[in-house]
Amino acid sequence: MDVLNILLTVFHVILCVGLIAVILLQSGKSAGLSGSIAGGAETFFGKKKGMDEFLGKVTIFVAIGFAVTSLTLIVLVK
DSSP, rough: OHHHHHHHHHHHHHHHHHHHHHHSSSTTTTTTHHHHHHHHHHHOOOOHHHHHHHHHHHHHHHHHHHHHHHHHHHHHHH
């Protein structure tokens, strides 16, 4: 039971960091962190709509995984 708890906690932390990274990479009203990473490439090549849609889908899956691991850890602790 302890090994399962430790592995689930490690996976939960990885999902947490991944969720933070995916959210920060999305462009918002002020272009967010993705605008600073892309630099001036958007002015030459245009904004990539496909990347924003892909990051939106990845955010949904990572958030669901984060919620599932959170609930599973709560059940295992009790």
